[in-house]
Amino acid sequence: MTPEELSSAISACLADAVRAGELSVDVPEEIRVERPKNRDHGDWATNIALQLGKRAGMAPRQLAELIAGRLATVEGVASVEIAGPGFLNVTLDAAAAGALAKSIVEAGAAYGTNEALAGHVINMExxxxxxxxxxxxxxxxxxxxxxxxxxxxxxxxxxxxxxxxxxxxxxxxxxxxxxxxxxxxxxxxxxxxxxxxxxxxxxxxxxxxxxxxxxxxxxxxxxxxxxxxxxxxxxxxxxxxxxxxxxxxxxxxxxxxLHESGAIETAVKRLREQGHVFDADGAVWLRTTDFGDDKDRVLIRANGEPTYFAADAAYYLSKKDRGFAEKVYLLGADHHGYVNRLKAIAACAGDDPEAAIEVLIGxxxxxxxxxxxxxxxxxxxxxxxxxxxxxxxxxxxxxxxxxxxxxxxxPELLKKNSNENPVFYVQYAHARSRGAARNAEAAGVARTVDGTDVFDAALLTHPSENDLLARLAAYPSIVAKAAEFREPHRVARHLESVASAYHSWYDNCRIAPQGDEEVTDLNRTRLWLNDATSQVLANGLGLLGVSAPERM
CATH class of the missing domain: 3.40.50.620 (HUPs)
Structure with a gap:
């Protein structure tokens, strides 16, 4: 069971309670579940009862009890405990947690993709x-x-x-x-x-x-x-x-x-029609102070030459005309002064600057x-x-x-082939997982037997397996948050946690049998988990434009 599936299960429990007349509240579209800091408190936690208690006219702990009673009957949920004023701590059964490994391998490169920003049309300059x-x-x-x-x-x-x-x-x-x-x-x-x-x-x-x-x-x-x-x-x-x-x-x-196409002249005309262009001192101006700029800006100088600002305005309108509702500008540290003037251009063009313009300063x-x-x-x-x-x-x-x-x-750190070097640490985890897969194949371990998948999620019971699965499960939500906040470092840091969990698991759980031991379903199932880890690491590195080496 993925965090998204658990979130949907909690939503369904709330919706069922509303239909049964046990509760009167609008069910949120998304219910957030997080990993508890202390793993003794379960696999996942949510504070939804605290969020909805007042709106539902119930004490948060009373609402938590109502949700817990229904959630405990959901397939794959081993137990639900209520903590403090109304936190819900959820523990999944081993099979539900482990089943994720197979689904990741089957999803392949698509694992981690989501539709959180579907419908957004963005120009990134x-x-x-x-x-x-x-x-x-x-x-x-x-x-x-x-x-x-x-x-x-x-x-x-x-x-x-x-x-x-x-x-x-x-x-x-x-x-x-x-x-x-x-x-x-x-x-x-x-x-x-x-x-x-x-x-x-x-x-x-x-x-x-x-x-x-x-x-x-x-x-x-x-x-x-x-x-x-x-x-x-x-x-x-x-x-x-x-x-x-x-x-x-x-x-x-x-x-x-902009210049040869006549787009600048057209932009000035369009902005004038919007009522924000005026003439003074022989020049043509845009009244950007109406929208938070510290001073009005010259579009056309008295000598008839357009300014850089006129080009900025025409460029904005070009992006708008090409269908980009959202325009993201990535600017250097010395460009803070551009933020207000860009947003003023959007406002003068009749757009909501908060929705149409996003400026990231590096x-x-x-x-x-x-x-x-x-x-x-x-x-x-x-x-x-x-x-x-x-x-x-x-x-x-x-x-x-x-x-x-x-x-x-x-540079000295980045050239080190050691765990101190973050990129080496993550890439080595991927290479190690591919090496483990090759060794497993040489020992006769495969994910399938006679064309049939062999996978028993209930066998993945070691604590290191539970930890690794939890980090793999969190990957899609990490990607979604990285996109929402424009922060790819969230992906990098999560890959490091996946690599850490993988190295720990690798040291504790063998994939290939030793000596004359027979190949069992545990070996085969662990190979699924190994390959699921490979997939997540490769997918995440791909989002960062970094290679996922097969050997190091």
Whole structure:
């Protein structure tokens, strides 16, 4: 019996009591069950009687007694005890608890997925690094977390589009092109230009595509260099993201999607129709102070040039027009000031900013002993981190902590093949479980005999088996909470608890028989539990973008 099934059973007991006239109360859609801190208090606990007592006009303990009487008759429930003012402690019988192992194996990759966020259509914008240089450590955290958040959202039924906003408009692109052009001619980059060997490398790529570009005047060459260097840099960014196992569904070009398409002019017109645009001092303004911003914002300057804020407004409307009711922005620690203005844009567009806009702010990450990139000269490149520490170590470590906590990674720890290293600890548990399965097969243990599944859940009675099963059972609710709160670190920490329980079980319960012992149903049933653990670990690591190795 899973926590979800137990929750449904409690709901059914309440509904039956209402129909029988024993109780008058609205039954909640979801009843929360949790693991008690003290396992002597049962397998699962709920405080539903405390929640509903007042509404039902009953003392919580009286309501708990009513629920307990009905719940004790449910198949798979061994006992129900009432604690304190009305807590319900539920103990499952061994067969009901153990049956979960078989259901996990049968569910496979689908185990842990749920429909908690079904119907939610979400646009997630993250990374969105300027296309004027390589991805670096400042982008690393959101690349890992953004992708993992998208994965847990999808696992919980949401329709998620991962979007990368390419800031390819404005003077920065001319400065970028001027830097590449200067290096093509062997000149120093202009003041305020982009330094680094990568600019020289981009120049070589431009020259490969346009061999005669150095024969042109700077004025004629600049747009050619800009386009070719921009394409080469975006190719490098995409390749680095692919190496980090981060995918995007949409790469949105600011230049094409907002400026060249006329979307900015259209956005200003639409916002004016909403009644929030006004003209002053020769400029066009959006009255964002009506919706909590600290000052009104200029959309079009007096010289007729749109501001970055105008692009932000047009981009918001683009997302709205593409059907995204919920728009999640993942921004860096220096972007707190964007929150109110983004929400003001939503309000000015006629939307509920609390429902339409969600802004997640991530703190910086640093790595002890990391060296500046030889190519870029003044940054720590993401591709260098991947080569140094490994994709799995970096991604797991970044996913293991809340986004709003500053983080310093310890390279020496991440390179250790020991239990001190969390990613090694979890990956080793998976590899160990696959090794155990191979050893079991070599000893003649299989989950089936003559094509028929052999599984007797009542045989899984060892305390370590009960503990492992309980942690496997909790996995779907962990995934749902990780999606609800946009916190994939919940998955990482839970995987560590599963790994701990598995290592304890492995040390106490043999899968394969010893010596000349015969293969029994206990061996076969334990193989189901072993493989169920493999599945949960693999599923969870997959949500974090981390591999589940077969051998280590």
């Amino acid at each position: 993250f990374v969105s690094a300027n296309p004027t240089g390589p991805l670096h450590i400042g982008h690393t955290r959101w690349a890992a977390l953004g992708d993992s958040i998208a994965r847990v959202l999808r696992a919980s039924g949401a329709d998620v589009t991962r979007e990368y906003y390419i800031n390819d408009a404005g003077n920065q692109m001319n400065v970028f092109a001027g830097s590449v052009l200067s290096r093509l001619h062997g000149r120093d980059v202009p003041e305020g230009g982009y330094p680094g060997q990568y600019i020289v490398d981009l120049g070589h790529e431009v020259l490969s595509a346009h061999p005669d570009v150095r024969e042109l005047t700077d004025e004629a060459a600049l747009p050619i260099v800009r386009e070719a260097a921009y394409a080469a840099q975006m190719k490098d960014i995409r390749a680095t993201l692919a190496e980090f196992d981060v995918e995007f569904d949409v790469y949105f070009s600011e230049r094409e999607g 703190q910086l990450v640093s790595v002890n002993g990391a060296k500046l990139s030889k190519r870029a000269g003044n940054i720590i490149e993401l591709k260098d981190l991947i080569e140094w520490l490994g994709k799995d170590a970096v991604r797991y470590s970044l996913a293991r902590y809340p986004a709003d906590s500053p983080l310093t990674l310890d």
